[in-house]
Amino acid sequence: MFDNSVIDGKENLCQDLEEYYVNCIANALKRIRVGGSDYQSKLLDFGVSNHDVNSLRDINSLPFTTKKDFQENYPYGLFAVPLSEVVRLHSSSGTKNRPKIVGYTKNDIRNWETLVLRCLMMHGLSKDDIVHNSFGYGMFTGGLGLQLGVEASGATLVPASSGNTRKQIDLLRDLKATVLLSTPSFAMHLSEQSEKLNFDISRSPLRLGFMGAEPWPVNMKQQIEKALGIKAVNIYGLSEIMGPGVGVEDPNDSDSIILWSDHFYVEIVNEEGELVPDGCYGELVITSFLKEALPLIRYRTGDITRIVKRKGLSGVWVERIASRSDDMLIVKGVNMFPSQVETVLCDFPELSPYYLLEIEKHGFSDHVILNVELSRGKYNFERSQIYDISERLRKSLKDDLGVHIDIKIFNPGVLERCESKRKTVNDKRENADSSYIA
Amino acid sequence: MFDNSVIDGKENLCQDLEEYYVNCIANALKRIRVGGSDYQSKLLDFGVSNHDVNSLRDINSLPFTTKKDFQENYPYGLFAVPLSEVVRLHSSSGTKNRPKIVGYTKNDIRNWETLVLRCLMMHGLSKDDIVHNSFGYGMFTGGLGLQLGVEASGATLVPASSGNTRKQIDLLRDLKATVLLSTPSFAMHLSEQSEKLNFDISRSPLRLGFMGAEPWPVNMKQQIEKALGIKAVNIYGLSEIMGPGVGVEDPNDSDSIILWSDHFYVEIVNEEGELVPDGCYGELVITSFLKEALPLIRYRTGDITRIVKRKGLSGVWVERIASRSDDMLIVKGVNMFPSQVETVLCDFPELSPYYLLEIEKHGFSDHVILNVELSRGKYNFERSQIYDISERLRKSLKDDLGVHIDIKIFNPGVLERCESKRKTVNDKRENADSSYIA
Structure with missing residues (x-):
């Protein structure tokens, strides 16, 4: 449940800032409902009226917007203005489903x-x-x-x-x-x-x-x-919120991203959707309260991170995002992210950063194979050396991820390259998505 | 040679208009030379100075700019401003050669x-x-x-x-x-x-x-x-001049295009580069005198057309462009354009507008085959009917183009489709380009 102490800590939002968010988000709610979109009924069903948003506590209890809302209201149902005011449409990749259609006014x-x-x-x-x-x-x-x-x-x-x-x-x-x-x-x-x-x-x-x-x-x-x-x-x-530019790496700290808090209200929630205190990991939730064509209330981004610091309207610092909740693989009952494999892999200079995780069902048991390549042109290994690399990698992965992964090492350039987003997982188990594009 | 009567006719440029072009083009020349590009030397070699452009006659005798100038000055040699003032680069398709790099300032x-x-x-x-x-x-x-x-x-x-x-x-x-x-x-x-x-x-x-x-x-x-x-x-x-929008179809006359004469100075020349009178066919030549990053003097567009009318600065009307000088094929000593084939083809409702012209050398003689398709789903022909269509098409082509062309008729959907520009010619003769993209 929402814990008020989260926003009463020492790095907290001042009174003015609370007022800014409350005003902006109350306005966004109003616009959504004036827009007459299907999206409003969800908010109305939730009991939201203009008078309901008076504090951060109210904001933090508004309903979430999810990918499912885009599916159910495809293509224009989430828009808060008539199409004649929308000057641009884009879409977010719909690898498996309908694309998420997003819109922008001139101001957006x-x-x-x-x-x-x-x-x-x-x-x-x-x-x-x-x-x-x-x-x-x-x-x-x-x-x-x-x-x-x-x-x-x-x-x-x-x-x-x-x-x-x-x-x-x-x-x-x-x-x-x-x-x-x-x-x-x-x-x-x-x-x-x-x-x-x-x-x-x-x-x-x-x-x-x-x-x-x-x-x-x-x-x-x-x-x-x-x-x-x-x-x-x-x-x-991410397209649903705006596109590239929602935030950028801190010039003094490559481990964190500054999100523009004058445009976006930022929360982190756990799997159950409950707010977690600053500093704890969870799913990034963003409210795009200034957007005219498509303001989203508490959009669950799927990105896993934590809040590092808040500096009023100049920004909210979150940790560099390494994984998305959608990417999580459950292997032999253990949760793992492709990004964890990647991090381990990058510590092996003998190997290239290209990889493909294959997951198969052997009887009742999951079996994971990591296909990797030797680094281009820099090494000329003997069989025993390759065996040694393979063993060290297997051990590192087991230590970090808690899962046994078989290793296959190929010559440089063998694994498929992609000119846009990478394919890093091929999950061959029944009911699994056949492939995952990072 | 340039004939002064061309610009003394009844639909001619008034004094003010001549002044406008002379001023603009003299300024463009100045900018080109201030820009310090390689392009200037060509103009200087030609003996152009600021004082040389005082009349339309002077403009009409300036040197041409051609595709070759782009090749020789690749990538930035034709630019008239430093790169720091260029906000966008584009390129024109370089099917065979280096792409022609074009640039734009904020004003452009x-x-x-x-x-x-x-x-x-x-x-x-x-x-x-x-x-x-x-x-x-x-x-x-x-x-x-x-x-x-x-x-x-x-x-x-x-x-x-x-x-x-x-x-x-x-x-x-x-x-x-x-x-x-x-x-x-x-x-x-x-x-x-x-x-x-x-x-x-x-x-x-x-x-x-x-x-x-x-x-x-x-x-x-x-x-x-x-x-x-x-x-x-x-x-x-065309990209070299600006990109799409140099002109548009006259709303009252689908056979002509209005070129924006407040931005572009328009001439028509014959193969020797001599000005032809309004109403006569020739190659469209455009001077983009207001462009800051890349003003071109008398650019030979390769498009074949004629001037239909001039209305001061509101526009120059030219005939719908059906062919380009580069597209001209010489078959058995006869000049022909793919667009002529297309025009004949479109008069056959039994046939689809997709086609591929194949040209081969049989001994010393050129041999042309036109591959076409039946229209989709609308006809169910007998062999004798197809023979009849083929004969009529062969005769029409011979009448219009003066060349014997063999016809091959395929079922609908057989010829290759293209998602961007069409391939309409496959010239298999020695020294010929292997293919031509319209």
């Missing part, structure tokens, strides 16, 4: 631009930069969302979009990009492919990268930084 | 937005429209260029981008788009695929389409209008 686009700009400027993007944007353009918010901030900065935008790695490498080399925007997987893929084409990307003018749309551990960040010769910055966002 | 983007907006508003786009944009996003100017105008209009933009036809049909149906932006080929492909999925796109809310990036004859426009139940509008542009 302006706010999006401002927040992405904040993220980029905070890490030193300037008008002299040439910014190569490899995030996918189109319905995905990545490409067009980041473009807003880049153009506002006055830097030179190269709208490369995703795919066609060879052409992207030509453009990076010829146009002399100084900043790369991409998923962490694509950054690794670019470095690998550049090497094949005898282009030493680490000696190119690239100096900075903004990466996201996948969870990536800090040691993968270090690998990318080394391979590309850049500073790699974690940029956070 | 603003002007682009205005001109695309003019094109769309002129044909009745309103803020109540939902606009599905199937033009490719990324380095191609189609997607992002048209997006500028759509967003400025306040309509709801669906940035679908190209590819993934199935998903596009889901979006068109579910989001209830009223306007489609696409290549003519993709519009036909959408209608064909929708039929397969039992979605009657002609009864959907779609009412209007803006199409371009390929030449398409008027009878293909009529086919598209019927299949999709829309008004299909020809939108003209």
Whole structure:
């Protein structure tokens, strides 16, 4: 249950701030209901009226919005304004289900631009930069969302979009990009492919990268930084809330992300949906109270993290997000996240960060195989050495995850590469999703 | 040679207008030379100084800019401002060669937005429209260029981008788009695929389409209008000059395009580069005198057309563009354009508009085969009827093009479809390009 002491601690919200959130969220509720969407009935059923939101306690007891609400109200049922006021539609990847359709008014686009700009400027993007944007353009918010901030900065935008790695490498080399925007997987893929084409990307003018749309551990960040010769910055966002730019890595602490608390109200809840105290892990819940077209009340993001600190309206610091509640695998009754495997893997310089977890049912028992690759071109191992790496990895995984995992080590470049988001799990058990895209 | 009578005719430029062009183009020349690009040396070698441009006669004798200039000055050599003032880069398709890199300052983007907006508003786009944009996003100017105008209009933009036809049909149906932006080929492909999925796109809310990036004859426009139940509008542009929106179909005359003469100076020249009188066919030459990042002097577009009328700064009307000088095929010593084949083909309702021209060398002689398809599902022909169609088509082509072409008729859906620009020619002769993308 909600514990009032959570917001009465020493790093707490001041009276003014409480008033700000209460006003903004009461307004958002009003807009949702004026919008006449299906979404309102859920709130009305819950007994929410304009007079019900007077304190943080009231906010913290509003009903959650979930992915299911998007499914049930597809395509426009969550919108709080008529379509004639919506200037842009995007969608969030619907790998298995209908895509989640999201909308923006002119003001929403302006706010999006401002927040992405904040993220980029905070890490030193300037008008002299040439910014190569490899995030996918189109319905995905990545490409067009980041473009807003880049153009506002006055830097030179190269709208490369995703795919066609060879052409992207030509453009990076010829146009002399100084900043790369991409998923962490694509950054690794670019470095690998550049090497094949005898282009030493680490000696190119690239100096900075903004990466996201996948969870990536800090040691993968270090690998990318080394391979590309850049500073790699974690940029956070999700289409349902806005797109990229909901938050960005703290320039002084790569382990935490600043979420823009003047635009989003941030909570962390446990599996039962109960608020947990700052500092405790749980699921990130965001209320996008300033959004006009699609304000969401207490949206369950699925991202697992914890609040590190709050600094009024300048931001809420959360820990770098390593996993999502949807990604959790239950293997032999043990909860595990692909990101845990990744973190262990990144501590083995002999191995590349590409991997594929395969899970099979043998009789009544789960059987997990981790397919990995040797690092490209740097090692020439004997059979006994490979056996040794395999044993050390197996032991590390058992120690960290508590699960026995069989290891298969391949030559460099054997595992499938992906030009956008990675496929890291192939769960072959009955009733399991056949694959999971990170 | 340049003939002064061309500009002394009754539909001619008034004194003020001449002054406008002379001032603008003299300024553009100045900017190019201040920019310090390689491009200037060509102009200087030609003997151009600020004092040299005092009349239209002077403009009409400036050197041309060609595709070769892009090749030789790749990537940034034609830019007239430092990169720090360039906010966006795009590229024009370099099927065979290096892509042509083009750049925009903030003002250039603003002007682009205005001109695309003019094109769309002129044909009745309103803020109540939902606009599905199937033009490719990324380095191609189609997607992002048209997006500028759509967003400025306040309509709801669906940035679908190209590819993934199935998903596009889901979006068109579910989001209830009223306007489609696409290549003519993709519009036909959408209608064909929708039929397969039992979605009657002609009864959907779609009412209007803006199409371009390929030449398409008027009878293909009529086919598209019927299949999709829309008004299909020809939108003209090329990346080197700006992107889509350089001009648009006259709302009262589908055979002509209005080019925005307050932004572009328009000439028509013969193969030797000599100005031809208004009304005569030749190659369209455009000077983009207001562009800051990349003003081009007398750019040879490759598009074949003629000037229909001039109305001062409100526009220059040119005939709908059916062919490009680059597309010209020389077969048995005869010049022919794929668009001529297309026009003949569209007069055969028994046949679909998909086709592939194959050209082979048999000994010393060229041999042309036209692969076509029967129209989908509407006919159930006997062998003798197909023979009859084939003979009529062969005769029409011989009459119109003066070349004997063998006909191969296939069942509907056999020829390869393309999700972006069509492939219409496969020239297998030695020294010929192996394929041509319209």
